[in-house]
Amino acid sequence: MSNSFTNQCLAQIELATGNYETDVYTLPKKLDEEVARLHLARLGVKLSKLNQVQADYLGVPVDGPFKPDHYRY
């Protein structure tokens, strides 16, 4: 449940510090990727890193977000 609850904390912080209209929102992909990132060390994951040439080729920032919003994993 660490994934779920990390998302919950980030959403609570957003609601507390942001100014949201009455609507239903999802967390931005940058925060979604951050949640995943926070769980990698525990599982011994060695994440690869894009160089700038590769990032430009893909049209994404070196540190993400790496996928468009419509990507469905």
Add this chain to the structure above:
Amino acid sequence: MTLAENVVTIDGPPAYDASLPYKVADIALADFGDKEMQLAENEMPGLMAVREKYGPQKPLKGLRVTGSLHMTIQTAMLIDTLKILGADIRWASCNIFSTQDHAAAAIARKGSAAVFAWKGESLEEYWWCTEQALVWPDGSGPHLIVDDGGDATLFVHQGAAVEKDPSLVEKTYDSADEQLLMARLKSSYENDSGRWTRIAESVKGVSEETTTGVHRLYHLSQKGELLFPAFNVNDSVTKSKFDNLYGCRESLADGIKRATDIMMAGKIVVVCGYGDVGKGCAHSMRGYGARVLVTEVDPICALQAAMEGFEVTTLEDAAPVGDVFVTATGCYKVITGAHMEQMKNEAIVCNIGHFDNEIAMDYLDNNPKCEKTTVKPQVDK
């Protein structure tokens, strides 16, 4: 039906009690709760990282947070994290059976939250606990809600709806759940006819955990009835593509085995629904050597199941042959009395969705031909 201690019952539902710092099954279980919480630190690195990164800023300082979420060791870790972020917290479970009493005790003893939760609540106690979590002793409500299935959000919305149209409390409702909630709201309206409207106005927002709760939010929003902003946490990729899938991939077998001790190998397991949860369930059961049948209404999910090598069929065809039936649809009365009448003797029927109305429990509870023997808590024949 036993009622919680220290609760004054007059006519109608047990009254809200501002004097209670908590209500748990047994505070003496707190040591065990603390030990398991300490072990959970290594298993919940995301939460520990949130504490380190955001704790010093105290972004939730001065804010009141209500939680309606299974009161387990893992939730206790979430509560402690919110506390470190500065929040003033009140908590209830979102399910009458899911509380781990040692987790509730640990939270109660250390004072991280005013917690009102125990394993084996009655439905009436459940709504009492929810109200205890929503209202502070000075009569104020939360600034923020952490919801799982939308019951806290529902309570506030229905409360405000009753204050606009009090005749709502005089109607009869289909489910005991709705009936009992409305009974509480009737009492509340008689005591203070503007409470929930005021409370709704001061809620900055809700973060909703699960598919079922999210459907309720979108439904409210589409009707123009949503009263405050909401974050759909379920549809973060790191939630629904992980905990719904991989969490259930492990917890389904755990639940079935704790309940029945059966082996899955060689059994025919019927998984109703091939969404994130159904996928986890089907793959888990296959891993144990079960023969998995899937039922689905959505052609995309049905095709996914077929391409993964599962037989996709209807409940009508599966009912006579299944040994175990698992509902994972988010839908209503998927397994009916008619299906159950076709099943093998001692077939196992279980639900992993948020609400157990995926199975026609009213058929089992009300049909005079159905005889119920309780094998152990939460396991009935």
